[in-house]
Amino acid sequence: MAVSAHRGAPLSPEEIYATALRLIDAGGVEGLSMRKLAVELDVNPMSLYHHIDSKTTLLQRVCALVGAQLSLPPDDGAPWPQQLRALGHACRASARRHPSLWLYAQSHPEVTGSDHRLWRALDRILTAAGIGPDDLAHARKALFALLSGFILGETTGALDEQGGAADLDETFESSLDFAIAGLAAFHR
Amino acid sequence: MAVSAHRGAPLSPEEIYATALRLIDAGGVEGLSMRKLAVELDVNPMSLYHHIDSKTTLLQRVCALVGAQLSLPPDDGAPWPQQLRALGHACRASARRHPSLWLYAQSHPEVTGSDHRLWRALDRILTAAGIGPDDLAHARKALFALLSGFILGETTGALDEQGGAADLDETFESSLDFAIAGLAAFHR
């Protein structure tokens, strides 16, 4: 029992990331510890450090993994409001699948290393909406704030506690209407 | 040296909260530990538990303290866009004073115990803006998301990394314009 005392197969990074994501979905980022992860992988806690630098970079990789799975709307010439809605729904859907990871990523944006895919898609849609280059950064940031804040509020439950409609699907659609109408502020 | 071995005065909750807030502003919520707080107060770590239940409730009290200092716009009949801007500026100003605490509070909304002052002020302004009772909850949540997301992005630096204008004052004003224009979506 020299190599991998308890397991048949050697440890792979992919296995580590997938197991970490599963534990995070089940018990939150704050519930994930290197020691628990090792137990789940049936391995000595210190063995993990042969495959990953630190817990921080582990979380970074898991965030990248989830980010890569985002199905952003393609550049297919569809009407821009429809594309904007699709982008919003893609992010919200991912956040509902992995709420704790999104909460972590939103508080530690350095882990995503500025996901340029999202910004590029958003900029493309806003340009299609007739936003000029001078207003592009402002509009992008306002939309980022709205989307990010909605996801934050839904994830933490802050939006539930405010009363009104029980489920947030309708509220999200309203917020998208709000955003689409708000873009008029950038038409001058 | 029976009572308060190292200090002249006995420990007061207010002193604990104020010192905790100072340490949080200096080193972040994750940098605050009961042990460091005790050192700062020149007291045994375990003495703190005679005055506070737990670290969680300590953070709750500190959040409440900062929340109570929010200078929300009064109901003085000023035009509603002006009042909405004032409400936004009040929150952003507080967040810039205590970024780490706001980040914590936004991820743990249960600590604020649903700050009804803010919702009531917002509802009043939205009603003045002509939003009907059926749309009030939707509009409130959309505005909450935008404001909350902006503060989150500014606090974490996510909004800086996106390029565009270097300072965010102008972007915040743009976002307020965006919000005011977006409320048209709720006029039907």
Add this chain to the structure above:
DNA sequence: ACCTGAACACCGTTCAAGT
């Protein structure tokens, strides 16, 4: 090469014992 036990420097919190 890969794994591992012991150890280090931290946590929050409990509890029995002091005055």
Add this chain to the structure above:
DNA sequence: ACCTGAACACCGTTCAAGT
């Protein structure tokens, strides 16, 4: 009443020693 030392059950991470 108020304070405190020791202890418990955790952390992430290092490092020398094993095979």
